[in-house]
Amino acid sequence: MRLLEVENLVAGYNHLPVLHGVSLKVGAGEFVAICGPNGSGKSTLVKAIQRLIPFVQGTIRLEGQDLFRLKTREIAARIAYVPQVSEPIFDFSVEEVVTMGRYLHQSSRFQGLSEKDRAAVKQAMHLTEISDFRKKKISQLSGGERQRVLIARALAQDTPILVLDEPSSHLDLNFQLQIYQLLKRLQQEKGKAILVAEHNLNLCIPYCHHLIFLKAGRIEAAGKPEEIISRETIRQVFGIEVELRENISTGLPEISLIHSASRREIK
């Protein structure tokens, strides 16, 4: 049984579909990346599989169970979501935000945190290396630190699946790499299944087992990165000509942009 099975997913906003029949599977401990140009439906896809948007149709099974029959908290017990970093409106502290990941585990509303809750929060902050500034306010943090806080909150939620929406946006090269190395560690050491929407191909190729190319709400190609990445696929999906080369450290394909002025004919 797969952790997550999606068949013929149609989803969008205000009854206008953004996704037109998407199917995918995520198994335990797998690292799956969804890539595609802006507006291809990456964010909609990661939200739809958790029923976070109102218009979702198709078949979605979470651990074999029909998503549409599950309660909000039952979905939250299986999938933790790391949204894109945004400006905080109310300025909670780092520890307060991470503790919110324990919402569905807290049985009593008037009692404080249990020992188990405390341990989960502590470990999540330790893994993401944010323990040192746990008393700080979110507004005082950099983009990379905020991203790690959101990942820590998702870890505290203690779910088999971790879904991330563009975790590398707003981050510099160093933080982008750090985040992906952290995700890899979580996948290998904690056995988490990871599903990530990412526009930066070169960043996710070395980390994912399975790569899905999304274009205009449909799957254009899917498979192991080294098998499906070709100049033709990139042209089809992104509409640009690129060169491929081998990454020095991984031996995996890497996209090399062509910067000459004649890259595209001006009509």
Added chain:
Amino acid sequence: MSQKVRRHLFLFILVILTVVGFFLSLKLGAVKTSVSELYRAIVSGESEFQDIFFGLRLPRAVLAYLVGASLALSGAILQGYFRNPLADPFILGTSSGASLGAVLSLELGLTIAVSGFSTQSLAALLTSLALVACVYLISERRNFKTSESLLLTGIAAGALASALTSFLLFRRADAYEQAVFWLLGSFSLADWKQVWLIFPYFILSLLVAQYLARDMNLLVLGDEVAMSLGCPVKAVRKIFLFLAALLASFSVAVAGIIGFVGLIVPHSVRLIIGPDHRRLFLFSALSGGTFLLFSDLLARTIFSPAEIPVGVITAAFGAPFFIYLLNRPGKIS
């Protein structure tokens, strides 16, 4: 100073202020009374001013406290609900709806007697709740981004109700004097019946809000995030909206439109103790009560024996303080 010490100090100051506020409210007034008279009235219950202390001044002070607490709690709920630190209890059109109801009942010469309610109070309460219900039903039809459409529909409906109120007042200049009670707010008609009327709703609302405070903490992060963490967003939103509308409507029905309490109190409390709603709700209610207790004390003593509308006091003190908060170096929220 740690959060915890700050919170305890704040609570301590609030308790002291509340005690002082109630004492002064009993002591001061148009009729000169001494502290020893007050002491005798409390201890032996044999003072010639017994009625003034416990029939006039005390219910008025308690009512002011309850209304202040209700408005501040309603404001705290709505600021979280709309994820906007500038939201206030009247943003849904409750105030305009209530004043329309009051003026309309004066215009039509209605008399409906229900225990504890004057005709105008009852009309104000009903129109206010009806207006919020309309606003909710209209905005619910668009299922996408409900809270934004709720906000805008509320403002539009409020403007319409205000226009009707102005029109009615324009036609009947003699009704204006009575209408001022609603338009600027006053506790001059306070009695124990009104206190017992709003007390159970206030306590119930506070308990429910406190019970759902953790959910509000998630809601302010955004509906999608709240859902992904396991919060049943739709149900929680409905309950909070109902509580906020109920608190605001009852407040307006017994005391008219008292501005600024529901806006600046939760906002200021958040600056002092942080945004965690498990504390924010309770502390906002306590602070709002204390703030309005002192405001009403000023309203009836500054130009004693004449009274000025309490809404004038809250705005006169609230507005400059708010401008100061907004211009403070650092963040608004």
